[in-house]
Amino acid sequence: xxxxxxxxxxxxxxxxxxxxxxxxxxxxxxxxxxxxxxxxxxxxxxxxxxxxxxxxxxxxxxxxxxxxxxxxxxxxxxxxxxxxxxxxxxxxxxxxxxxxxxxxxxxxxxxxxxxxxxxxxxxxxxxxxxxxxxxxxxxxxxxxxxxxxxxxxxxxxxxxxxxxxxxxxxxxxxxxxxxxxxxxxxxxxxxxxxxxxxxxxxxxxxxxxxxxxxxxxxxxxxxxxxxxxxxxxxxxxxxxxxxxxxxxxxx
Amino acid sequence: xxxxxxxxxxxxxxxxxxxxxxxxxxxxxxxxxxxxxxxxxxxxxxxxxxxxxxxxxxxxxxxxxxxxxxxxxxxxxxxxxxxxxxxxxxxxxxxxxxxxxxxxxxxxxxxxxxxxxxxxxxxxxxxxxxxxxxxxxxxxxxxxxxxxxxxxxxxxxxxxxxxxxxxxxxxxxxxxxxxxxxxxxxxxxxxxxxxxxxxxxxxxxxxxxxxxxxxxxxxxxxxxxxxxxxxxxxxxxxxxxxxxxxxxxxxxxxxxxxxxxxxxxxxxxxxxxxxxxxxxxxxxxxxxxxxxxxxxxxxxxxxxxxxxxxxxxxxxxxxxxxxxxxxxxxxxxxxxxxxxxxxxxxxxxxxxxxxxxxxxxxxxxxxxxxxxxxxxxxxxxxxxxxxxxxxxxxxxxxxxxxxxxxxxxxxxxxxxxxxxxxxxxxxxxxxxxxxxxxxxx
Numbered sequence: 001x002x003x004x005x006x007x008x009x010x011x012x013x014x015x016x017x018x019x020x021x022x023x024x025x026x027x028x029x030x031x032x033x034x035x036x037x038x039x040x041x042x043x044x045x046x047x048x049x050x051x052x053x054x055x056x057x058x059x060x061x062x063x064x065x066x067x068x069x070x071x072x073x074x075x076x077x078x079x080x081x082x083x084x085x086x087x088x089x090x091x092x093x094x095x096x097x098x099x100x101x102x103x104x105x106x107x108x109x110x111x112x113x114x115x116x117x118x119x120x121x122x123x124x125x126x127x128x129x130x131x132x133x134x135x136x137x138x139x140x141x142x143x144x145x146x147x148x149x150x151x152x153x154x155x156x157x158x159x160x161x162x163x164x165x166x167x168x169x170x171x172x173x174x175x176x177x178x179x180x181x182x183x184x185x186x187x188x189x190x191x192x193x194x195x196x197x198x199x200x201x202x203x204x205x206x207x208x209x210x211x212x213x214x215x216x217x218x219x220x221x222x223x224x225x226x227x228x229x230x231x232x233x234x235x236x237x238x239x240x241x242x243x244x245x246x247x248x249x250x251x
Numbered sequence: 252x253x254x255x256x257x258x259x260x261x262x263x264x265x266x267x268x269x270x271x272x273x274x275x276x277x278x279x280x281x282x283x284x285x286x287x288x289x290x291x292x293x294x295x296x297x298x299x300x301x302x303x304x305x306x307x308x309x310x311x312x313x314x315x316x317x318x319x320x321x322x323x324x325x326x327x328x329x330x331x332x333x334x335x336x337x338x339x340x341x342x343x344x345x346x347x348x349x350x351x352x353x354x355x356x357x358x359x360x361x362x363x364x365x366x367x368x369x370x371x372x373x374x375x376x377x378x379x380x381x382x383x384x385x386x387x388x389x390x391x392x393x394x395x396x397x398x399x400x401x402x403x404x405x406x407x408x409x410x411x412x413x414x415x416x417x418x419x420x421x422x423x424x425x426x427x428x429x430x431x432x433x434x435x436x437x438x439x440x441x442x443x444x445x446x447x448x449x450x451x452x453x454x455x456x457x458x459x460x461x462x463x464x465x466x467x468x469x470x471x472x473x474x475x476x477x478x479x480x481x482x483x484x485x486x487x488x489x490x491x492x493x494x495x496x497x498x499x500x501x502x503x504x505x506x507x508x509x510x511x512x513x514x515x516x517x518x519x520x521x522x523x524x525x526x527x528x529x530x531x532x533x534x535x536x537x538x539x540x541x542x543x544x545x546x547x548x549x550x551x552x553x554x555x556x557x558x559x560x561x562x563x564x565x566x567x568x569x570x571x572x573x574x575x576x577x578x579x580x581x582x583x584x585x586x587x588x589x590x591x592x593x594x595x596x597x598x599x600x601x602x603x604x605x606x607x608x609x610x611x612x613x614x615x616x617x618x619x620x621x622x623x624x625x626x627x628x629x630x631x632x633x634x635x636x637x638x639x640x641x642x643x644x645x646x647x648x649x650x651x652x653x654x655x656x657x658x659x660x661x662x663x664x665x666x667x668x669x670x671x672x673x674x675x676x677x678x679x680x681x682x683x684x685x686x687x688x689x690x691x692x
Contacts, residue, residue: 105651
């Protein structure tokens with residue numbers, strides 16, 4: 001589904017990703033862990049197509065297409081979804097109107113007929129229940145005045161509505177209390193199918209208690225320095241990131 | 252200023268037209284003689300404001316004040332033909348008022364829903380009938396000595412409207428004024444509208460400037476005087492869609508008395524040059540004004556809003572929100588003054604102006620001015636000019652919205668803050684659609 005080869009990316013002359021490679025197959029959950037400044041958020045931004053980042057080397061192939069050639073909107077339409085670390089507030093734009101427009105645009109891209117109003121409302125209802133988000137919230141403007149937990153819940157709600165092939169969760173656990181974390185993780189788990197995949201980017205292991213990864217990768221200084229199964233996350237939690245850096249130095 | 256063709260300036264031409272039409276301009280009422288003379292004198296002294304005039308420095312009026320313009324002194328039957336209201340902007344059971352070349356058109360007005368308690372008529376008729384309410388307001392709010400366009404209008408207007416709302420009456424249907432030009436030649440139309448709201452009355456007016464691209468360059472100089480007496484409430488929605496080859500200056504002078512409320516919403520969507528002079532005098536204690544504006548000049552257009560809120564007495568509130576979007580090489584001007592006079596303690600006055608530039612070719616000139624002579628007041632003002640928020644754009648695009656859809660959604664939300672002040676839903680919807688069309692154009 002996704003193949004990243006030797007990716008180098010920089011922002012404002014500073015190289016952040018230095019030869020990042022990763023392969024994700026349908027049905028898989030990959031966790032990317034790493035200390036601050038290792039390049040986690042840059043990876044998420046490059047995948048989603050944020051324009052401040054410049055890819056200087058390497059390639060990203062998504063479902064056989066060169067992702068780097070696609071605009072952010074076309075990446076979304078191809079099935080990539082980024083759950084933002086800091087979702088922006090958009091006063092005056094209701095969540096309902098926003099999602100209606102997003103779905104219409106995505107369906108048009110795929111050559112599907114517009115969704116019937118009734119079908120849309122039915123889907124809203126189902127997905128709201130799935131991620132335990134209230135109508136009270138979805139009637140409001142996008143993220144305006146939302147708490148940290150509400151913002152993250154809204155991201156997962158949008159993910160549920162847009163049904164992406166590949167979801168990238170960028171530090172979705174940051175700023176969440178344990179209850180909110182459980183709700184968000186629960187939503188992600190329920191949305192998991194054999195056809196879709198997720199990349200979970202996180203600093204801490206605790207999210208991985210709820211979203212169980214198939215693979216754990218340690219990102220350090222712009223590339224993956226260690227990969228393993230879910231037990232690697234526990235080992236990291238126990239020994240800290242210093243353990244990795246020491247191991248690197250010793251080798 | 253002078254724009255000279257064959258040695259005759261427009262100013263001189265208009266003054267000689269004034270001399271020629273002297274008797275007609277009296278409107279069968281000798282009481283008008285002094286007013287006309289002093290107005291013509293004031294115009295003769297001031298002339299048209301040039302670019303050095305502080306209040307008009309951002310407007311290139313020279314280009315618009317062409318020699319071939321001439322003031323109309325009558326309305327022909329032919330000019331009354333083919334008049335159409337903008338159906339989308341009409342609200343349920345509204346009272347339709349047609350204004351052509353500055354003249355009231357009875358033929359194109361529909362008063363069948365006119366309730367008790369309100370009079371709407373030709374201003375010329377009101378003057379001929381020596382209506383004391385009309386005559387007591389005419390020229391006392393909009394003073395000819397204060398501005399050359401007021402002076403010119405006062406010297407040359409032949410008609411317009413007189414709207415009178417009786418004490419204690421709430422007028423349910425909206426008054427919809429459709430102001431249009433039917434030019435056979437280059438017109439310099441002078442329209443005068445008087446609104447008198449007696450104590451504790453309540454009225455809502457929609458004033459639609461409906462321009463048609465006739466290909467003839469025209470100039471309209473509209474002066475509105477509104478007296479909002481004690482405890483009265485008036486709402487004035489001004490929608491400017493002037494033609495792309497004409498200019499329009501609309502001066503609104505409102506005087507608000509104790510416990511009264513004046514709400515003005517200005518929506519400027521189109522026109523080669525549109526200038527709004529909106530002057531509010533909070534004349535007595537405990538009254539308020541609410542001013543909202545949205546303007547959207549596109550390629551080749553100029554929309555200029557000058558507002559003034561004059562707090563004269565204690566305990567008055569005023570708030571003001573003007574938002575603009577400038578497309579192409581369009582130009583927007585916002586100049587908002589708030590005066591708080593020495594007497595006006597416990598004033599609350601707020602003003603905010605925001606602008607979004609959609610392209611590098613656009614221009615915004617914004618100047619908030621606060622002059623406070625009282626010491627116990629709460630006042631604030633702010634202005635900003637920027638582009639669409641790139642973070643919001645990226646967020647929307649990352650969900651699959653095209654750049655144009657994302658822009659449209661953000662700009663509609665931006666305009667929405669002003670439009671939500673319009674209480675009538677069908678009118679609001681119609682304006683939302685119109686602004687969306689402009690955004691997507």
